[in-house]
Structure formats: structure tokens, C-alpha cells
Amino acid sequence: MSLVELSGITKHFGGVRALAGVDLGVEAGETHVLLGENGAGKSTLIRILTGAIAPDSGTIRIDGAARVFRNPQHAQALGIAAVYQEPLVYRHLTVLENMFVGQEICGPAGTVRRAAMAATVLPWFRELDLDTDLLARPMSSLSIGYQQLVLIAQALLRNARIIIFDEPTSILSAAETDRLFAIIARLRAGGRAIIYITHRLAEVPRIADHVTVLTDGAVSGTFSRGEISEEQLVTLMAGKARGHAPLASPRPSAAEAEPVFSVLGLSAPPYFTDVSWRIPAGAVTGIYGLVGSGRSEVALAAFGFLRPTGGEIRLDGRIIAPRSPKEAIRLGLGYLPEDRKLQGLFANKPLESNLTANVLSRFVRAPMRLDFGGLMGEARRVMSRYNIKAPNPLTVIRTLSGGNQQKGLFARWASRPFRVLILDEPTRGIDVHTKDEIHAFIRNLAASGVAVVVISSDLPEVLAVSDRVIVMREGRVVAEGWPRELGAEGIVAAAVGAAEAPRVPA
Amino acid sequence: MMSGARGRTRQASKPIPGQAALGRFIASREGVLLVTLLVLGVAIDLGSHGALWYRANVTSFLVDFAITAIPATGMTIVILTGGIDVSTGSMLGLIAALGGKLLAAGWGLAVAVPAFLLLGALFGLVNAIIIIEGAVPPIVATLGTLSIYRMLVFIVLGSAWLTDIPPVLTKIFVTTRLGPLPVATLLALAVMAGFAIFLRFFRAGRHIYALGNNEEAARLAGLDVLRIKRASYVLIGIFTGLAALLNLGESPLVQTSTGSGFVLTVIAAVVLGGTELSGGRGTILGTLFGTLIVQLVQDGVVLLHIQPFWSGVLLGLIILVSVGLSHAWHRPAEAA
Amino acid sequence: MGGIGIDRSRLLLLIVFLGVALGGYALIDLQILAAGNLTSMAVFAVEVGILALGQTFVICGGDGGVDLSVGAIAALSQVLLGLVLKDRLPWELGVLAALCAGAVMGLANGLAYAVLRIPSIIVTLATMFAFYGLALVFTGGINIDLTASPPSFLAIGQGSVIGLPFQVLLIYLPVFLACAYLQLFTAFGRGLYLTGTNDLAARLAGIGVNRIRCLTFVIAGVLAALAGVVSAARLGTARPDASETGNLLSIAIVVLGGADIFGGDGSVVGSVLATMVIAVVDYGLSYNNFNPIYQAGVIGVILITSVMAQNLVRFRARQRS
Incomplete structure (x- = not known):
């Protein structure tokens, strides 16, 4: 018994x-x-x-x-x-x-x-x-x-x-x-x-x-x-x-191009050590790794929130060292954080405030006045562009469904002309339909020339959107390659540390 | 996962070997305070050419100390649970007014003394009920009762001062000495010692720390969290009653402003003593030193023939420097 | 921002309080609604009302932010003004000095909070002692008599313009409008809201959280200094112990005005309405020959019941959803 x-x-x-x-x-x-x-x-x-x-x-x-x-x-x-x-x-x-x-x-x-x-x-x-x-x-x-x-x-x-x-x-x-x-x-x-x-x-x-x-x-x-x-x-x-095939129409040419954004040998112990990501424009780079693999911390470091102890970050070939998210945004970096409630939502504030939080400075008119018409127009535009279902832009975001909340946060970043966009768990905890919608938006972003990074511990998601995949485990990059070559099992094996895991290409 | 962004506190990965107890004490908050206290004391002693030790000065210093120290003990406990009580000053005024009326009406100490303490318990309970049952944040709730108690002082006193307080309180608490210490001071030290022991060695005392450290965990561990909170507000009420009694002993007079501004001195003493406003950390010993420093600063400027008005400036600076330093030492290793 | 940044139920509650208070007094004596009496109420409220406006921003920024030193800033600024006037320098210079001093003191609070990371309640407790102390040091503890000051200065607190008190029409009203503008129509106001609601999310959205919070203390400092100037002009003295009740009363007003003491929900309009409630209660009591101290008690009761009522509303709402 x-x-x-x-x-x-x-x-x-x-x-x-x-x-x-x-x-x-x-x-x-x-x-x-x-x-x-x-x-x-x-x-x-x-x-x-x-x-x-x-x-x-x-x-x-x-x-x-x-x-x-x-x-x-x-x-x-x-x-x-x-x-x-x-x-x-x-x-x-x-x-x-x-x-x-x-x-x-x-x-x-x-x-x-x-x-x-x-x-x-x-x-x-x-x-x-x-x-x-x-x-x-x-x-x-x-x-x-x-x-x-x-x-x-x-x-x-x-x-x-x-x-x-x-x-x-x-x-x-x-x-x-x-x-x-x-x-x-x-x-x-x-x-x-x-x-x-x-x-x-x-x-x-x-x-x-x-x-x-x-x-x-x-x-x-x-x-x-x-x-x-x-x-x-x-x-x-x-x-x-299984049954989720890798992306049907990847853009290998774009993915093989010179990276527009890269982190090289970046370290911030104890979170991650000697991590290099090379992110090309016009393609989606999937970062697969389980919770605790250091993947979000790399993003936070690139985004000026966490101070790295070594290595460098390059944008368009120039070394950058943003000291705050504010500075990173000004440089053209966007980061959709992982934890919706804790790091993203202004729960009891209107959808409009949530959608525009990261671009307020663009709507400042003299003297210090925010252009509300502009903000509302922007919010409406974003809502229809990303199919966010809410009565109006002034609806308190907390009252929306989880999927619409997430679409709102996604749109906060996706609707801006960022050079580089890091999306951390862009579809966690939402329904399948919205997930597919967001995946389509992600592909569109890449097609429009943005260097997109999708961090996820959801393998089907990584397969569904990525042109190229980087796998992280315990604070290090452990594999990198084309989704088709690595295969679902290869990616999982690398992420969980199986003996047969593929190696990082030299 | 968010550990990165939220910051993780610095931790020794291995147990460090035990340091000498003395070394540990000096490095502790209490040790730093003791050194500050000694330095202040010596400076004032030298600067005042011994006036610090004149009998009248010592007595008034010791009694003032007692009046602040007793509510500060209660405040320490309230803050340890994660709360705060800003109504203490008004409450002191109200208890002094009501109790003073009793005394003035000729009631003996056998009635008056319990009455002071019971009134304190009652007003403390009112605070507790508003905070716990009404779910009003402690600072807002006691900000409210601060005003209400002050109004009641006016109602009780009318516009007159209460002056016909029998001198018996002065005789008992201030004039009578056991050894070098007035009874008021002994009482304060006894209260502090008692509660230091209670907090350190008694189960219920440890539960106060547990609650302040992690309310959720304490609830899950089966502690009666609400009862602990209620008791802490009642306790500071009782202590305020006692302080009101001593206050009448020091100056047998109640006016409508009695006790106003007092709570900030009490909180300053507690904060200076190293008790963290977020709860769960702090000691009565720290509060003892904090109170002594506050009193010594106020006393010292008089003795040093500096304008007495510098005491506020000094006190403010001491609080900022000492809390600022300890925050710099214990600051979590934070992300950017 | 849609609306005026205040919860509709709270707005209603305040208006009801106001109506009940005014109506109640009017039942006793209709005369209280006479223009002269209404303006006296307003004069009463201006100084603490200005303190409360500054306090609104600090509390709105969240992280347990409160400024316990606003009264002390008012006192010290007022004293500096008094010293300038005593030296027979132009009063405009004195006012300027006072306002600058207020800004510097607020900046000191803000930097101690943002750079040293000391909880603001401790910072401002300490600076409250320090600023009052300095005010005493500068004056030797004696009130500075300003009754012989230029009439144009005293007019700030005693004059009237088109039948309305000078400080109501030309100080409080513009300050209120400026604060409301700042809160409702500027990027600063929006950033402050977001910071108070979720500071981590705000930081990750590129909002300068520390700078914004630091600024709230500067604003509170300047406004406190302004309140100090007005009260000096009204009373014709500069007192080193001015506005002692203002420290806590201003917090009470802001909370009564619908602010969440934990940030993100304060509103300038709410604080103004709350100030009016308090002014009416206060004036009505003294008008009807009640001791004005009842005011304190009534404020306490209103403060507690309003938060409890709010809790009840939220609790119900949560049960429904």
C-alpha cells in the first residue's frame, strides 16, 4: 500500500x-x-x-x-x-x-x-x-x-x-x-x-x-x-x-545577417555567466530556458535594470551601457517583462495609461502638457491594431480578461518603433486563441524589420515563432541553432541538461 | 525568477565562525548607540564643567527620561508587529485631564492610579478596534484618534487649566528616591527590563517578532495574529496612562496642549534605537539608548549654553545619520 | 486622465459631507451662508489647504511616502522671510528667499529618501525636528513682529480683491489650478500616478521613479513655504513654531480626500474638497460658538469613518467580482 x-x-x-x-x-x-x-x-x-x-x-x-x-x-x-x-x-x-x-x-x-x-x-x-x-x-x-x-x-x-x-x-x-x-x-x-x-x-x-x-x-x-x-x-x-512543427516559413536569410543587437560575454553572477546573444534584425530569436536559467536576467541587464559585472552590450555595433530602463528605451530597446502583475500592470488604472506608459515623453506639448487627444487616439489605434477588447480606452485594465490584459502589455511595447524588442514570456497564462494572435503579431514585427527576442519556457511557443533558437541552462547558453536542426527534443534535452544535448556551435 | 529584479539580500554562504560576544555587541546597533551615548555624555560633561551632575538637573533628566521611555517601550512593541501609533501624545493629554480631574476631586491614589491605567487600556483598545475590525491602516486610524482624543481633552478641561492636582504624585514619583534614582525612573527601568525579558524569553514575546517578520507565515503557523496586534495597542495605551501619571508628578498641571508633539519624540527614540518601521526587528535595549540620547541631546544643549533650540537640529541630524548609516550597511544588494 | 483623478464614490462622499455640514449649520442659522462668512471659512482653510496640496503629491508617489516636515518647512521659511523683512529689505526678496528655502528643504528630504534610501517617514520626522530647531535658532525662540511691514506684503494675508480674500483668489486658487494641472495634465502627474500604483512596472516602463518621488518632496517644500508666507502675512508675525498641527493635519486631509496611504490614488481635487469639508466644519463650530477644538475631533471621526466606508465599498465590490 x-x-x-x-x-x-x-x-x-x-x-x-x-x-x-x-x-x-x-x-x-x-x-x-x-x-x-x-x-x-x-x-x-x-x-x-x-x-x-x-x-x-x-x-x-x-x-x-x-x-x-x-x-x-x-x-x-x-x-x-x-x-x-x-x-x-x-x-x-x-x-x-x-x-x-x-x-x-x-x-x-x-x-x-x-x-x-x-x-x-x-x-x-x-x-x-x-x-x-x-x-x-x-x-x-x-x-x-x-x-x-x-x-x-x-x-x-x-x-x-x-x-x-x-x-x-x-x-x-x-x-x-x-x-x-x-x-x-x-x-x-x-x-x-x-x-x-x-x-x-x-x-x-x-x-x-x-x-x-x-x-x-x-x-x-x-x-x-x-x-x-x-x-x-x-x-x-x-x-x-510534438505535432507543433517549427515555423513553416522561417527567414533564415534575415537570421543569418549581421546582428543588430548583441550581448557578448555578459556576466552578472549569480544569475548568469559569460552569455552571448547575437540578435539579427528582421527575425525572431527564441530564447528557451527553464525558470532559473538566467534568461530574464540577461534581458534585464541589457535593459539597464540589472548591473552586469562583465561583458558588453552592442547596438548597431556600438557599445552601450544603459543605466536605467529609461535610457535603454531611449536607445531603442524595448522589454516586455515576464511577470504581468508584478512588473507590468498598473492594475487599477485605465487601459490608456497602461498602453502609453513607456512613451509619455512623446506626447508632451509645451508647457509640460500631455496631449490627451493624442494619447487617446494612440490608445484607440493600438486597441484596434492589436484587437484588444475593451469598452473604451478609459476602462480600468484590471477588469479586462487575462488575455486582453496581456495583449495590452504586449502592445505597450510592440506598437512602438523599437529597434530591438525583447518579449519575456509574451503569452504566459492566456488562452490559446489570444496566444495565436500574439504569435502572429510577433511574426509581423520581425517582418517589419525589428530584431525580436522571445524568451519562453513554452516549447511550442518557441518553435512556433522563432527563426533561430538559443537555449539557456543555469546561467549559460548551452545550445544555439536552427529550430529544425535542433528539434523539439534537442531543445528540451539541452535545457534540462541531458547527456545527449547538442553542443553550442563553436 | 524575479529574484534578479527584486534584489536579494547579501548572505553568507557559509556560517561564519562565532565572534567574541563583545565584538559582536560593539558592531551591533545597540553597541553603536552606546558609544554615541558615551561620547555625548562625555562631551556634555566636559563642556558643562560638571553641571550635568547637579542634582536638579539629574532629577529632571531622569524623570523626563522615564516619561518618554515608558510609552517608547510600548511603541517599540507596536512597531515590532508592523504597526504604529501616532495618537500617544493626545492620549497622554486626555488621560492626564481625566485622571487629573479625579485627583483634583479628591480621590485617592488607590482609585486614581488604576483609573489612569484603565483609561489607557481603553483608548488603546479603541485604536486596536479601528485598526483591526475597521481595516484602517494604523497610521490613518491613529491620526484620526489623535484628533479625537485632543478634542476630548478640550471637552474635559473646558478652557481652563487644571492646576489643583495634589502634590502627592510629585512626592511619590519624583522626590522619593531609592538609591540615586527617583521612583519614576525606577519604574521606567523596571518596565523596560520586564518587557526586554518578555520579548526575549517568553513565547508570546517571540510571537511578536514572528508576526512582524512574516505575518502570513505566522498566520499559517497558527498564531493568533489579531490578538497579538490588539494586545500591543492596548499595551501602549496602558503605558501612556502610566506616563500621564508621571507627567503629573513632574509638573502638576494639565493644559489643553499637554502631550502635543510628544509622540514624535517617542517615535524618534524608538527609530533611533534601531527598531525598523517595517516590523520584526528591534530591541528594548535599543529603545533605552535611543531615549537616553534624545533626552541627553535636549538636556545637553541647555547645559552647554548653546541655544536650547539646537536640540531639534541635533536630534534630526542624529536620526538621519544613524538610520542612514545602518541602511547603508544593511542595504540589500540591489539590482542597479 | 479621464475625469479628475478621484474615485466617484469618494467624490460623492465628500460632497455629502460638505452638504451635510453646511446644511446642518444653515439649519441652525441661515446667516452662515452669507458671503462674508463663506470667505472667512476660506481664509481659515488656505494655509493648511496649501500644505495638503503638497502632501497629496508625496502620498500619491507611494512606497509609504509621507512628509511629516511640511509644518516645519512652513515655520522655517516664514522665519527666514521675517528676518529679511526685519532688515528692511524688499519683501519680495523675503518671499523669494522663503520659497527657495522651501525648495531646498524639500530637496533635502527627497535626496535623503531617494539616495540614502531611508524611509520617508523617518527622513521627514528627522528633518521636522531639524527645521523647527533651525527656526528657533534663527529667531532665538521669539516671534518676529511683522505688523510694521509694507502694506503690500501684509495684503497677501489680509487684503481682498473684488470682495474676496487676497490669498484665496490670488494664491490658493492659482496654486490649486497649477497643482491640478500638474497632476492631471502633465507627464509628471501621469508618471507619479503610475509610480504610486506599481513602482517596479513604472521603472520597467522607463519612468524615472526616483526623480519623480524626489520632485514630490520639492513641491511639498515649496508649497509649505508658501503656506508659511501666507500665514505670516495674515497674522503679522513670523513664528518659529508655526503650523505645528499642519504636519499631521495635512496627511489627514489627503487621506480624507481619497488618497490611498500606500500610494497611487491621491487627487488634488479630492484634497481641495477635503480641505473645504474641514474648513466648513471648523468655521461652523466657531460661528455657533462651539469651541473650535471640536473641529479636530470631527476631522478624526470623518477621517476614520471615510476610510472604513471606502473599505466597505471595496469589500463589497470584491465579493461581487
């Missing part, structure tokens, strides 16, 4: 299906890897498993008994713990206190008995090879890797039998990763069930007893160790992209 067993778990958000009947069983003393691209439904699954959200349908069994989690505490009490890549901590409390918040060991008067608490965690700290000196230090003085270990110790302390790791290694160094894997092996040997979520293929043979591949919210297969080759896993992960 499995220690934990999910069957038929389904979840929708709004109209979008996140999980479609997922089955998963994990035994005690087993490490079960959940493998999938971004957006495959991994995080939704964890949130269900930790009681943060409830599934629409399906059952969760623990020790064979069906359970419905009332809240996260309930899931915790049933022995489930999760370790996230960016741990939720109390920064200024000590490590020891972090582990015990809400469950302190107290004397009769309500005093916190630190010695007793320290004694309680001692065995677990030993098991994890953690120095007990750490206990008295503030959590904020620890690296993320150590913070994770502390949270693992906390999970053990609370008798967690099922420990979920959510992409724990994406911001760890190699040494920290090795240490983590050794610990996971020990936990597993101690009879716990480990669910390990990752998109890094190379990690699978190192720790997995079983691996389940999640594609587009559904399980596309569960295999035991040794039963499946890396190649087959790649094929499964790329499954969604």
Missing part, C-alpha cells in the same frame, strides 16, 4: 485546466520524482498536497485512508511537509526559533526553553550534518541552501513522513546540491516518502526510484528507475511540442 496516493486529481483555475485526473502513488522509503516543464501543473499538485488549495475532484489517501485537508496545518498534522526553493522564513528570528514558531517548548511560566528546544532538534541536526552553531544565528544570515536544510530539519522535527521538495536545487550551488541529495537519500532510507519536483533531467538518475512525467496537467507516464532512458524522458517532456 502506498503511503500517499493521489487518484483522479483535477483542478481548474477560471476556465483554464491545470490538472486533469492526475494519479500518483508514493511508497514509504521511496523517492518519487515529478518531472515536467514549467506550467505542466507541478506546483498546483503540491499546493493541493499541502492543503493550500482543494482539488475540484479526486481523492488523496494517506496510509490507505481517504483524507480531505481542511487547511495547511491539517496536512502538516497528517505528516506532510514541503520544502520550497525560496523558503518561507522569519528573517530576523534565529534558526532555532524559526523551527519552533507556534510550537515552542515552554516552561510553566511561558518562558521559551531554548535549551530544551535545541536538545530536541539536535538529533535531526546531526542527521543532516548541520552545525549546531547555526541554531543561534538569525535566519537571514544563512544562504538559501542552509535555509532549506533548516526547513528539512523542521519537517523531521514535526514527524513528517511525506516530504515534498519543490525544485529545491534551482538556486543552489553544485556543492549544496550534492549535500541535499545525500540528505534526501538518508531520509528515504529512514522510511520516508519523498516527492521531488524538478525540471532538471540530470537529477533524475541521481535520486529517483520512480519518475512520473507530467505534461500539460496530465500524467504521461510513470516509470521505475532504469526502466526509461533519458532520451525517452525528453521525448515525453517534449510531448506537448
